[in-house]
Each structure stands twice: as C-alpha cells, then as structure tokens.
Amino acid sequence: MDAMTLVPCLLGLVLAPLLAGIVNRTKAFFAGRHGQPLLQLYWDVFTLLRKGATYSRTTTWVFRAGPVVGLAATVLALALVPLGGIPALLRFPGDLVLFAYLLGLLRFVTVIAALDTGSSFEGMGASREVLFAALAEPALLLSLAAICLETRSVSLSVMLEDISTATWTNQGPALALVAVSLGIVLVAEAARIPVDDPTTHLELTMIHEVMVLDHGGPDLAFILYGSALKLWMLGSLLVGLAVPVRSGHPLLDAFASLGGMMLLAVIVGIVESSMARLRLVRVPKLLVGATALALLAVVLVLR
C-alpha cells in the first residue's frame, strides 16, 4: 500500500497540464473551432524551459525567487493531496492547514514578484489577487472543516478516504453545499471564469495573467506548470468529495477519480464557454457566498 501513496503525487505531476488541454478543447468545441492540441501546455512548458530569460531592470532577486519558491510550495502541496481513496504521500493530523498555507506562500511570492516590476498593471493584478484570496481562504478552510466534522478526522487523506456513497446518502445536502463552495474556491484560486479570464487580452481586466506578465523563459515555465498543478490539486479535493467510489480496489478507485478529474475539466470548459466573467466588484459577493455555503454545510453536519 505504501507504493500506492506515490500514485496521487505522480499522476498529478504527469497529468496536470493535460487538464488545461481538456478545458481548451471543450471551449473550442463550443466555439466551433478545432482548438489547440490536447498536449499544448506540455509543449509550451518544454519550449520555455529551453529558452533564455529577459528581466526588467527594475526587478531584484525577489522577482527571480518568486517562481522558484512558488513551484517548490506547489509541489509540496501536491504531495499532501490524496486522489479519491488513495492516501497522499505525506499525511499527518492537520495537513489540510499546511496545504492551505502552502497555497498562501505561492500567492505571497507571486504577488511580491509582481510588485517588484514596478508596473501599475501588475500592481493592479496583485491588489485584486490578495483581495480575492483573503475572501476565498475562510471558504476553503470552513469547507474542509465541514468534511472534518463529518468524517471525524483532521487529515486530508483520512477525510477523503472516509467519504463513501453511504456518507452521501446520510449527509447529501451538506456535502453538496461543500462541493459547491469548494468549486467556487477552485474557480477563484485557479483563476478561471467567472472570477478571472485566462484568455483576456487586455491588461486592465486581468488578474492572475497580468501578475506574471514580465516573467519569461524557465521562470514562466515554472509558473505555468505550477498553475496546472494548482488546478489539479484543488480538483482532486473536489473530485475526492464528489466521486465517492471507494471499492477498496486501488486501480478501480484511481480510474474513477481520474475520470472525475477529466469530467471536472470538461465542466470548467463548459462554464467558461457559457458565461462571461463577473464584474470585479461582484466577485467578493460570490466568495462570501461560498463562505456562507460552507458555514451552512457545517450547521447541517452538526444537526
């Protein structure tokens, strides 16, 4: 079983960029285009890794350290996340807090790297990022608290292992609320529509994209790969909750969860094709709403 714990981490490292491909193909399908190859993000990352770099004269070592620290934090966070019933590589009581704060570290270094350029566009993106993150944080932790209360455990691996079809029959409404709340957190943290539009072309309207505007070469490769990993691990949490296949057969469970991940990517693509981004002043309401849903779920679990 110990070798199995490598599986979630390795699958994430290998397959994470594929999710972006699936999202893009879904969007292309709805727009009637042929779209990018499924493996486009892999090629992008490889191309960037082979390039040199160009730095702004304003920037300091903070700008260069940002992607490095961010990637390390993301990979460590990935090692804490289970895939369905398969436990994560690293697990201990309270690992969910470390997970949340590693994402916080990623955000911190991304934001200060953006401010290091002295560009007002990047300052604007950074300002929006910290606002949305501050509001998404309670939603994430209270959602996890609801699952903790239901499964009587404080470790991500144990929590998601204990979610089964029986849990859904007993606590369906509460888990559904948690799933919606986690879904909103995923959209906000992974910078997808309706919070952020990854394909916008105007600096003024960007959030995450504008913060990495001045990065290039291997640094940008680190950032793109890190973003893909982030989408993967937040997706793993959501799928671990929403796809309660716990047959006890590792292979079957793994395939069910992988299927869930692909489905999630398709859903993200459908959402992106079918709605526009929210006005920036509306986003806080969405995130506070997610917190409220998580609180409601907690109350339902305690009932």
Add this chain to the structure above:
Amino acid sequence: MAIFLLGMGVLAASGVGALALARTRWGSAVGAGGAVVGCALALVPSLQALFGQPADPFRLPWSIPGGSLSFAVDPLSGFFLLPTLVLAAAAAIYGQEYLRASAPPGRAGGAWLWYNLLVASMALTLAAQNGILFLLVWETMALTSFFLVVFERDKGSVRRAGWTYLVATHLGSAALLAMFVLAAGAAGSFEFTDLARLAAEPGDFRGLLFLLAVVGFGTKAGFVPLHVWLPEAHPAAPSHVSAVMSGAMIKTGIYGLVRLLVLLGPPAAWWGWLLVGIGVTSGVLGVLFALAQHDLKRLLAYHSVENIGIITLGLGLGTVGVAAGMPALAAFGFGGGLLHVLNHALFKGLLFLGAGCVLHAAGTREMDRLGGLLRRMPRTGACFLVGAAAISGLPPLNGFVSEFLIYLGAFRGAVGAAGAASAIVPALATIGALALIGGLAAACFTKAFGIVFLGEPRTPAAEAAHEAGPAMRGPMVALAAACIAIGLFPAVAIRVVLPSLRLLTREFAPLAAAALADMGDTVGMIGAGALLLAAGIFLAALARRRLLRGRAVEATVTWDCGYARPTARMQYTASSFAQPLTSLFRLILRTETHARPLVGVFPREAALVTETPDAFREVFFRPAFAAIGRTLERFRLLQHGRIQLYVLYVVVTLIALIAWKLR
C-alpha cells in the same frame, strides 16, 4: 535569584550612568552595554526554569502589609522572560546607533535611563510574586515607557500620543488595583502563593476577578476596543523602543492574564468564549485597520493588535478546552497561543527595527513616498521580507508553527466535541477568523514590503536612501535567523512552552501528558514539512540556475504596454493596492476621503487625501471623554484662580469646623 537581581541592578545602574555621562561620548555605550549585560544576567534564571530546576524564590520581609517582597522565576515567568530579554538586548544594540543618528544631542542619556528602567521593570513584572509589588513595577513600566513615547516631545502629535497612552494605561491599572484588592481580600494576602487559594472561591466572584483582569491586562495587551492608545503610542516612540513595546511590553498583559488563569483555578466555559470573542474581534479589526494605514509604523502597531488577537484566540481555545475537559483542545490552544507570544516578539521586533532603518534612511514613514529600497538597503530589505512572511503565518517560518497549533486545536476541538456547542462554536469561529486574518495579513504585508522595498523610488528621498550601519543590521539579522530557525526546527522551540502548558493543564495531568506528546509529534511533522519545503526551494533554484547557464539573460524595461514615458509616480501605491479591500470593509473602517478633483478641459492640479482614524476612538472614546470633560467643567466654578475666593473658602471652612466643635 541573586543573578537575576544583579542583572536588574546592572540595568538600573547603567541607566543612571548613561544619564550622568550624557554629555560625553560614553553615555550611549554605557546605556546599551548595561542593557545587554543586564538582559544576559537576567536570562540565566529564565533558562534554568525552562530547561532545568527553577532557582529558589527570593523573599524579604517589608513594611507593606499583606505579604513580603518576593520574586521568583517559575516556568511561566521564565517563558515570558525569554523573548522579553532577548528582544530588549537586540533592540539596545540597535538603539545605540539609531539614537546617535536621530536623537538631539544630549538627549540620548535620558532615553537610556528610561529604556533600561523599562527593561528592568518588565523583567520584574514577570518575576514579581506579590500583588502590591506587581502593581508597583507594573506602574514603573507604564511610566518609563511613557517617557520613551514622548521622547520627541517637540512634536505636538507625539505629546498627544503620550497623553492618550498615559490615560489608557492608568484606566487599565485602576481595574488591576480593584482586582488585586478584591482577590487579596478573599485570600487574605497579596502573595501569589496565597492567591492560589482563590480556586476555592465561588464561581461568580472568580468570574468578576477574571473580568477585571481582562479589562486591566487587556488595556496593556491592546484588546479591541481598549487598543486605541496602541496605534498612537507605538509609532511615536523611537523605533527600537517601538520594537520592545510591541514585541515585549504588551505581552506583559498576556502574561498577567495567563498568570491569573493559573491562580484562579478551574475556569468557567464563558471565560473561554469571551477570550475567543475578543480574539476574533481584535484579530480581524486589527488587520483591517492595518490595511488602511499609510504610515509604516502605524501599520505595524495595528498588526500588534491583530497578533494579540491570535494569541488570545489560542488562550481562549485553551480555556474552553480546560473547562470542557478536552485535553487536546487545551494543549493545542494554550500551546499555540504561548508559542505565538515568542514568535510575535521575534518578527514584530524585527519589523519595527526594519521600519526604523527605513525611517533613518529615507526620513519618512509614509509608504507612498518610498519604493525601490531593496536595491539601496539589501540586507534590511531581506530581513524585513523574512519578518513579513513570518507575520503572515507562511511556512517555513515561525509564525506558521504557532498559527498551525491553534488551527489544529480548533479542528481537533470541533471534531472531538461530539455535538457539544460549548466547544464547537468557539472552535469554528477560530477557524473562520484565522483564515480571514491570514488572508488579510498576507495582503497587508505584500503591500508593506512591496510598496516600500520593491519597484522604483517614488521620491528623491527614497532614491537617496542608504543601508543602515552594522550595529543596526546585526540585531535584525539575528532576529530573522531566529524566525527561520524556529520555522525549520519547531520541535526544539516547543520545548520552551511545555513546562507552562503542564501548569495550565494540571487539572487533567495524565490525559494532558498524552496530548502534549501528540503535540510534540505534530510539531515534528511541521518541521519535516518545512525542511522539505526548504529542500524543494533549493532544488528548484538549482534547476533554474542550470537551465539558464550559458543562455542569453537580458535586461530591459518593465512591460508598459508601449507607453513612451512611464514615471515612478505611475506605480501602484499602498493606498491603491489596499483600496479594493478598504472599500469592501468601508462600513467598519470609515475611511475619510478629501479630494480636489480635476476640473475643466485643462485641469491645473488635483489632490486626493485619504485617512482612516481609529473608529473606536472616534465613535466611542472621543465622545465619552468629551462628555466627562463637560461634566467636570461645571466644577470650574469652585476653582478659577481668584485668591479672595480661596481665602473665603478657608474662612468658611474654619467657621464651619469651629461651629461643629462647639456644638
């Protein structure tokens, strides 16, 4: 204890010596050197209490009734002494150079007298074992710090800040006086060893004592809404004093509260709820007001309110845990709260020293007039970044360890409470509040570091900034190293709080021992995680280096959308960075905006000024004190300086007395 009292003697003597030598060039050296030696001597009993056998208590009979002149350093005092003395020594080394550059000639001697007496009175407050003695040194601490706050007394704003501080601290002292008198009345003595008898008193009486302690100690610690003096007084003091006040002095309030919790015995559940409630409000409001500030030191002062909130959340959870008989909740809550006391002393001290370097180098604390300082002051900037990441609670630094313990206590408490609302509600409130505080603190410190140290300088003063000297850099490097060390090896650091935790959870010793062992294991996992993260960062940096080797690395301008003439003034400022957050929370913050908008086709000039005065000061304290002032105004009638009238009072009094005697 002899060595502790010797240290106090060195502090007092060197303070007086510094004043005597104020006109010579030896004054500062004697003051700072005495502070360092005194702190080092006083640290010995603290380390003995934490890692070995506590030294024998010191007792002398004195003429004041109700006990003796007694000092002792038990594990709890020893734990609080550790950050206090370390930070005081570091700040003294820093202050020696800082005062030389910024103090008017001849005034530094007085500053050292008050500083060394402040350090001595803080240490004595933590070691006093008698209520009257405690109040005496507590008051000394308040007065010496008052004189340090008004060090730059030529400025009106500084005098006003000092006045606010003096009033606030005495209102707090009044509550403490009442508390000690009531407690001694019931226990029959002011000695702490005798006050432990209070545990047998009825619950209502102990609750009253607890409430008085929350008001009295909370004023010193900076609980919202008793915090109003803090954002005024801390920025006004010289920076090394701000570091000691924010990092160590306000913790004496936390110490008093914890000491009283030990003396009062089994707590009621509502004590814990009250503390959690205070923690949530102080934490969230502290960080929100910090976000709206433009002044770097004021921002840091509000963050002290926030961090006191986090500490109080931990203490509150611990109290709930003891009251509900949940050893895990008690151990993790108290453990996280106490460890945060140590951590906050380290990173807040570091940040205030860094802010002092900025003030020293660029001559302003206004963040919107700074920028690009990391290039000009690389060491200060790097240290400030460590402090900023640590106070935001990010791994692998020390702030994360203590916040993690409080989080885990809350999660454990919620899961283990099995439907008991008494523990679940405070636990969930803690989780939600800590998450919000964490996000907002990260926003605030990306702003503080990013606007001050990154980008391009916004004014010529910032452009001409220079690195601080070695005596100012050294203490900052040491504090930053301590933040990193505790983050990477938390299992070692947790040992300094374990003796105090045993004291606080003595009600269920065998169960608590298991919970404490469990805490040790968890902290070990955190340490492993931090080391893995450090290794990951190292590997990723190595990979980036290898990838870029031999390739073209060019330098160019920041992407500006092709705009031809970008200037440094076009950068995002601290105000614009925080604007979405401050406007979201405008109902609480009540930011005032004074704008001179652009008018006409060819506008001449425009201006925008925003300021966020403390809402509690404006809405509650100012009207309250104005009302008190108006009431007292009526008594002016009796005394307005006419001698004839005073003579008349004397005559009338004499006649009345004679008439009464002859009756």
